[in-house]
Amino acid sequence: MIRDLYNVRWQPVDGDPTPLTEDEEQRARATLFHDLGTVIAERGWVRFPAYSPEERRRLLDVAHRLTEHWGQRVHVVAEDPCALRLHLDGYGTPPAA
Structure with missing residues (x-):
């Protein structure tokens, strides 16, 4: 027997973040x-x-908004799989550790 399911929503898996409103x-x-x-x-x-x-995507949008606000380009570079670097011209290379 097939039943129609109404008002059923996917529940996030434990540990998964819920999307923001x-x-x-x-x-x-x-x-x-x-x-x-x-x-x-x-x-x-x-x-x-x-x-x-x-x-x-959120950080890319913030960089675009800063670029429009300042009239100076804010560059976005992925440093590794878990971090992005936002910088102005002339500050593109990370400081020596």
Whole structure:
């Protein structure tokens, strides 16, 4: 016998993050814009973790918004599978350790 299932939603697997609501997404991007923008303005670059494709897209959007806001290009480089580096011209190479 086949039954129709109504109002059934997929439940996230334990440990999987739930997607942000539209309001939460806007607040997260605004916070990143402010906080990362402040650090980039002070030292010319910032490294930030990005573990998921959503986080990477969010950081790319923040870099585009900063570019429009400052009128100066903010570059985005993947340093490794878990972190992105946002930097201004002239700050592209990481400092020597």
